Amino acid sequence: MAINIQNILSDNAKSMRRSAIRDLLSVANRPEVISFAGGFPNPSTFPVEDLKVIMQEVLEAESTSALQYGPTEGNNKLREILAQRYRDQGLDITMHNILITTSSQQAIDLTSRIFINPGDTIVCGLPSYLGALQSFWSYQGQPIGIPKDEELEVVVKTLISSGKKPKFIYTIPDFQNPSGITMNLEQRKMVLEIAKKYDLLVIEDSPYREIRFEGEAQPLMYSMDNERVMLFGTISKTMLPGFRIGWIIAPVEIIDRLVVAKQSADLCTPVFDQAVVARYFEKGLFEKNLGKTIDLYRNKRNHMLNCFEKYMPKGVTWTKPEGGLFLFVTLPQEYDTRELFDVAIKENVAFVIGEAFHCDGSGKNTMRINFSFMDEQKTEEGVKRLSKAIERMFEKSTK
Amino acid sequence: MAINIQNILSDNAKSMRRSAIRDLLSVANRPEVISFAGGFPNPSTFPVEDLKVIMQEVLEAESTSALQYGPTEGNNKLREILAQRYRDQGLDITMHNILITTSSQQAIDLTSRIFINPGDTIVCGLPSYLGALQSFWSYQGQPIGIPKDEELEVVVKTLISSGKKPKFIYTIPDFQNPSGITMNLEQRKMVLEIAKKYDLLVIEDSPYREIRFEGEAQPLMYSMDNERVMLFGTISKTMLPGFRIGWIIAPVEIIDRLVVAKQSADLCTPVFDQAVVARYFEKGLFEKNLGKTIDLYRNKRNHMLNCFEKYMPKGVTWTKPEGGLFLFVTLPQEYDTRELFDVAIKENVAFVIGEAFHCDGSGKNTMRINFSFMDEQKTEEGVKRLSKAIERMFEKSTK
Numbered sequence: 001m002a003i004n005i006q007n008i009l010s011d012n013a014k015s016m017r018r019s020a021i022r023d024l025l026s027v028a029n030r031p032e033v034i035s036f037a038g039g040f041p042n043p044s045t046f047p048v049e050d051l052k053v054i055m056q057e058v059l060e061a062e063s064t065s066a067l068q069y070g071p072t073e074g075n076n077k078l079r080e081i082l083a084q085r086y087r088d089q090g091l092d093i094t095m096h097n098i099l100i101t102t103s104s105q106q107a108i109d110l111t112s113r114i115f116i117n118p119g120d121t122i123v124c125g126l127p128s129y130l131g132a133l134q135s136f137w138s139y140q141g142q143p144i145g146i147p148k149d150e151e152l153e154v155v156v157k158t159l160i161s162s163g164k165k166p167k168f169i170y171t172i173p174d175f176q177n178p179s180g181i182t183m184n185l186e187q188r189k190m191v192l193e194i195a196k197k198y199d200l201l202v203i204e205d206s207p208y209r210e211i212r213f214e215g216e217a218q219p220l221m222y223s224m225d226n227e228r229v230m231l232f233g234t235i236s237k238t239m240l241p242g243f244r245i246g247w248i249i250a251p252v253e254i255i256d257r258l259v260v261a262k263q264s265a266d267l268c269t270p271v272f273d274q275a276v277v278a279r280y281f282e283k284g285l286f287e288k289n290l291g292k293t294i295d296l297y298r299n300k301r302n303h304m305l306n307c308f309e310k311y312m313p314k315g316v317t318w319t320k321p322e323g324g325l326f327l328f329v330t331l332p333q334e335y336d337t338r339e340l341f342d343v344a345i346k347e348n349v350a351f352v353i354g355e356a357f358h359c360d361g362s363g364k365n366t367m368r369i370n371f372s373f374m375d376e377q378k379t380e381e382g383v384k385r386l387s388k389a390i391e392r393m394f395e396k397s398t399k
Numbered sequence: 400m401a402i403n404i405q406n407i408l409s410d411n412a413k414s415m416r417r418s419a420i421r422d423l424l425s426v427a428n429r430p431e432v433i434s435f436a437g438g439f440p441n442p443s444t445f446p447v448e449d450l451k452v453i454m455q456e457v458l459e460a461e462s463t464s465a466l467q468y469g470p471t472e473g474n475n476k477l478r479e480i481l482a483q484r485y486r487d488q489g490l491d492i493t494m495h496n497i498l499i500t501t502s503s504q505q506a507i508d509l510t511s512r513i514f515i516n517p518g519d520t521i522v523c524g525l526p527s528y529l530g531a532l533q534s535f536w537s538y539q540g541q542p543i544g545i546p547k548d549e550e551l552e553v554v555v556k557t558l559i560s561s562g563k564k565p566k567f568i569y570t571i572p573d574f575q576n577p578s579g580i581t582m583n584l585e586q587r588k589m590v591l592e593i594a595k596k597y598d599l600l601v602i603e604d605s606p607y608r609e610i611r612f613e614g615e616a617q618p619l620m621y622s623m624d625n626e627r628v629m630l631f632g633t634i635s636k637t638m639l640p641g642f643r644i645g646w647i648i649a650p651v652e653i654i655d656r657l658v659v660a661k662q663s664a665d666l667c668t669p670v671f672d673q674a675v676v677a678r679y680f681e682k683g684l685f686e687k688n689l690g691k692t693i694d695l696y697r698n699k700r701n702h703m704l705n706c707f708e709k710y711m712p713k714g715v716t717w718t719k720p721e722g723g724l725f726l727f728v729t730l731p732q733e734y735d736t737r738e739l740f741d742v743a744i745k746e747n748v749a750f751v752i753g754e755a756f757h758c759d760g761s762g763k764n765t766m767r768i769n770f771s772f773m774d775e776q777k778t779e780e781g782v783k784r785l786s787k788a789i790e791r792m793f794e795k796s797t798k
Contacts, residue, residue, distance in 0.1 A: 002626035003600055005652050008566055010538070013513040016659045022471075043463040051466075055454045064442040067450075067641035072421075102501050102643070106665045113537075114412040134663040138512075139409070167407055201402055227401035242466035242670035244501070253404050260415045264533040266505045270669045271641035 011118065015140045019130060019356075028350035034382035035350040036369040039177065039325055042300075045293040046240045050285050051276065058275045070271035072259050074100025074247070078278040082233070082247060085281075090223035091231075091249065099255050099262065100269045104207055104234035104246030108135045110261045111203065111230060111248070115167045116141040121159050123152070124170040127328075127357030127366070129177045129205065132170055141167070143359040149187055153194050160198060168201035168230075169194075173221060174209040175324025178357045178368035182322060185218055192225045205232045210290060212323040213298035222249060230254065235277060237325065238290055243273035297325070297372050300379070304371040307383035313391050318369075325372040328354070331365040331390065338364065340393050349385035410517065415537045418529060418755075427749035433781035434749040435768040438576065438724055441699075444692040445639045449684050450675065457674045469670035471658050473499025473646070477677040481632070481646060484680075489622035490630075490648065498654050498661065499668045503606055503633035503645030507534045509660045510602065510629060510647070514566045515540040520558050522551070523569040526727070526756030526765070528576045528604065531569055540566070542758040548586055552593050559597060567600035567629075568593075572620060573608040574723025577756045577767035581721060584617055591624045604631045609689055611722040612697035621648060629653065634676060636724065637689055642672035696724070696771050699778070703770040706782035712790050717768075724771040727753070730764040730789065737763065739792055748784040 028035040058066050073079065079095035086093060101107045108131065116122070118140035124132065126145030136143045144159065144166065146152050152169075159166055169191060173183040183191075195202045204221045222231040234246035248258060262268075280286055304327060308318055318329045329351075331337065337353045344350060354366025374382060427434040457465050472478065478494035485492060500506045507530065515521070517539035523531065525544030535542045543558065543565065545551050551568075558565055568590060572582040582590075594601045603620045621628040633645035647657060661667075679685055703726060707717055717728045728750075730736065736752045743749065753765025773781060 002650060003598060005650075005656065008514055008600070009656065010512065010514050010516045010519075012516075012538075013656055013660065016656075016663065018659050019662055022662065038468075040468060043467060046462055046466040048458050048462045048466070051462075052455060052458050055458070056451060059447050059451050059454070063445055063447045063450075067445040067447070067639040068442060069437075069439060069635075069640045102665045102669075105663070109664050113409065115407055115409050117409045117411075120409075131663065131666065138660065138663045139411075199402060201407070236468075240466040241468045244665060244667070244669045251401060251404075257404065257408065257412055257415075260417050261412065261537065263418055263421065264415065264504070264530065264537045265508050265664070266501045266643060267530065268643070270501075270643045270672055273669060273672065 011140060012138055016138045017134060019134060027345055033345065033348045033350050034374065034378050034385065036371070036374065036382060037350045037352045038373060039370055040373045041237055041241060041325070042296060042372050045289070045296060047280070047285060047289050050280065050289070054276050054279045054283075057279060058272065062275060066272045066275040068271065070268045070274070072262050072268050074098070074269055075271070075274035075278055078274050078281070081278060081281045086220075086222075086249060089220055091220065092226050093249060096252055097249050097255060099248045099250075099258050100274060101246045101248055101262070102266055102269045103236065103244040104205065104232045105131050105135070106265070107232040107246050107248045108132050108205070110258050110265065112136055112139045112141060113261050114257045115201070121164045121166045122168055122170055123155060123159070123166045124359065125172070125176065125179075126360065127178050127354060127363055128170065128359065129172055130356050132205065133359050143170075145359045149190070152191065156194060156198050156200070165198075166200060168203050170203045170205065171221070172205045173218065174206055175211065175321050175326075177208070177324070178326055178352070178354065179328040180319045180321030180324055180326045182218065188218060188221050188224065192221060192229075195228055196225070200228070202229045203232065204229050207232070207234045207237050208324040210238050211294055211297060211325070213294060213301060215322045227251060238293065239277065239280065239286065243270065243277065245269065245273055245277050300371045303376050304369070304379055304383070307380050311383050311387035313387060313394060315394070316390060325370055327369040327371060329367045329369055333365055334397070335393060336364045337367045340367070340389060343393055344386055344389040347385040347389045349382045349389065351386070410539060411537055414539045416533055418533060426744055432744065432747045432749050433773065433777050433784065435770070435773065435781060436749045436751050437769055437772060439769070439772045440636055440640060440724070441695060441771050444688070444695060446679070446684060446688050449679065449688070453675050453678045453682075456678060457671065461674060465671045465674040467670065469667045469673070471661050471667050473497070473668055474670070474673035474677055477673050477680070480677060480680045485619075485648060488619055490619065491625050492648060495651055496648050496654060498647045498649075498657050499673060500645045500647055500661070501665055501668045502635065502643040503604065503631045504530050504534070505664070506631040506645050506647045507531050507604070509657050509664065511535055511538045511540060512660050513656050514600070520563045520565045521567055521569055522554060522558070522565045523758065524571070524575065524578075525759065526577050526753060526762055527569065527758065528571060529755050531604065532758050542569075544758045548589070551590065555593060555597050555599070564597075565599060567602050569602045569604065570620070571604045572617065573605055574610065574720050574725075576607070576723070577725050577751070577753065578727040579718045579720030579723050579725045581617065587617060587620050587623065591620060591628075594627055595624070599627070601628045602631065603628050606631070606633045606636050607723040609637050610693055610696060610724070612693060612700060614721045626650060637692065638676065638679065638685065642669065642676065644668065644672055644676050699770045699775075702775050703768070703778055703782070706779050710782050710786035712786060712793060714793070715789060724769055726768040726770060728766045728768055732764055733796070734792060735763045736766045739766070739788060742792055743785055743788040746784040746788045748781045748788065750785070
């Protein structure tokens with residue numbers, strides 16, 4: 001008789017939640033569906049020709065180390081390069097403040113692992129990045145969403161006075177996933193002041209920061225407080241996601257704990273991929289290609305916004321992000337995008353329901369729209385179909 | 400004031416143990432030291448020229464998918480290829496029984512994550528693979544070592560009657576790390592019978608199986624019971640470790656749980672690296688190169704054994720492994736290899752103390768010797784130095 005898995009699962013396993021996005025995407029993957037659901041970079045931004053050259057160079061010049069096991073902390077050249085790049089943005093760090101991780105998802109996971117006990121609270125946005133929520137849940141953490149920024153302090157105080165002091169405040173200050181919104185300087189200062197006042201860690205998850213179409217960059221929170229901020233970065237949106245390279249910048253004593261956690265998680269980040277990325281930065285290719293990516297995505301955002309203006313029925317609103325990959329769309333309060341999803345999928349268009357990003361189950365009238373992946377023609381057709389689906393839902397409810 | 404990390408660490412973080420090997424290796428890394436300490440494959444076995452061709456092919460033919468995010472389960476072509484290879488070894492599986500992991504260390508980690516609650520016991524060898532012990536500890540699991548194979552049942556029964564039923568039996572049946580020993584058919588049957596009798600899962604961690612110098616391969620335990628065995632594999636020793644590619648073969652309902660755990664751990668295994676490995680298998684290069692690797696390592700083992708015969712003082716014994724990367728060396732009971740390590744490092748030779756592989760702190764008179772990495776000349780010189788260090792320790796104690 002086969003073993004009964006249910007009987008032996010850990011409490012962690014029981015508290016894990018399957019990604020709603022993942023299940024939705026399996027429907028959205030049919031070829032006839034125009035999908036705004038994924039968070040995929042556009043493959044035309046992948047630096048294929050540069051990689052052809054660099055990979056041959058790595059195999060020619062450093063195969064002995066690049067194909068071998070590597071240090072848990074990561075490729076030292078890459079750590080040096082990243083340290084310099086962040087020093088240029090005002091961070092007071094050295095390479096010893098940097099751990100290379102197997103994607104920024106692992107950055108979230110290792111951080112959760114070393115800090116979260118079952119029942120611990122984590123303060124985050126409403127909405128917030130689903131992958132982070134999943135990681136918190138997988139360690140039986142309890143994410144608590146802040147409805148409005150100005151309510152952060154009251155939420156923190158309430159948690160503390162009920163004996164549920166949060167382990168950290170999780171933020172995505174630049175072009176947040178899913179909302180596309182960027183925190184201004186005042187908001188950043190406020191978060192750091194509250195963190196200091198109540199002695200809390202702050203996570204600054206920053207996968208989209210470099211993809212700014214317009215307006216001025218706000219300072220990194222880590223540059224404003226290098227004692228209680230952990231900064232997560234990645235090449236997934238700015239170079240390519242298929243290598244799974246990310247990093248954590250943090251005070252050295254936190255890096256030290258994360259290294260021990262990473263030893264048992266996967267020993268080291270893919271060594272060859274790190275060597276390629278280090279050379280890519282070193283040759284100045286990152287900057288060269290990023291400019292083109294930003295131009296492409298700016299055009300795509302403009303086109304998406306134009307299509308929204310042109311086709312969306314009255315009552316629908318959406319964000320106008322200054323960067324990143326996503327629009328966030330809001331329907332009138334009484335509508336549920338889960339219901340819309342079923343209508344939309346019949347029209348062969350897909351999105352992600354906003355509820356998936358709300359740890360408290362709210363946000364039922366919202367959805368996330370990706371604009372980086374689809375070409376212009378399909379984007380227009382997709383927005384048409386989506387508008388039609390929304391109109392149909394509106395009509396049905398007024399009958 | 401900086402945040403006090405100690406105050407906010409999770410219980411998991413507090414139960415993590417830093418790798419003793421890692422700290423020893425930092426001393427062993429001085430260029431004048433001949434190190435038998437690491438578990439590194441020989442870089443001359445890395446298929447550099449084949450990789451040059453394959454990487455260009457992947458970039459030419461499938462860059463759009465190979466540089467993008469990929470499915471959490473892994474590259475389907477690679478899963479198909481692995482499924483076929485294991486069917487050829489008698490396993491009754493399909494690709495749906497396979498999850499590609501970011502190294503076999505992650506296989507151990509995800510398995511620990513979905514099964515181990517704080518305080519749970521895991522039955523393992525004395526000695527056993529340190530990286531597995533670290534993973535068990537990091538989830539507050541309690542590895543219990545079996546002194547002799549024939550004592551497995553009594554240990555399991557004792558644990559069960561004390562309310563500490565083990566979550567699984569962790570084994571490395573082929574060329575065990577660190578002992579180099581292989582389980583024969585009777586031992587495999589016994590483990591499976593006990594597992595069945597007491598309704599336990601069995602982990603068959605199998606990173607070295609393909610590296611057999613002589614003698615006949617024993618059947619995989621998974622081929623003898625496909626309802627309660629989880630099999631872990633990797634390319635780290637047979638192709639290269641710098642990609643971090645491993646896999647888990649398990650009943651589908653376990654794979655399903657592992658996939659959810661992997662979503663929050665790192666989303667997917669490096670996609671480009673998987674595409675390269677799939678083509679490498681597809682072109683028959685794995686078999687072609689493996690033969691050369693086996694020949695090289697057989698010579699290295701023979702040479703190492705010859706040097707041991709020639710130089711080791713009386714009273715020292717060692718295993719004669721039929722495959723793998725390691726010898727396991729035993730000194731008379733009264734000697735401590737931690738003490739020897741300090742003497743040896745002065746002689747500029749390094750090894751790993753056996754105690755590190757014993758979850759109960761025993762094995763103080765043992766050490767692990769790697770024979771895959773060093774060239775012949777250095778091996779002879781290293782064994783000479785090591786013998787000298789041992790003689791010195793023997794003499795000191797008889798004074």
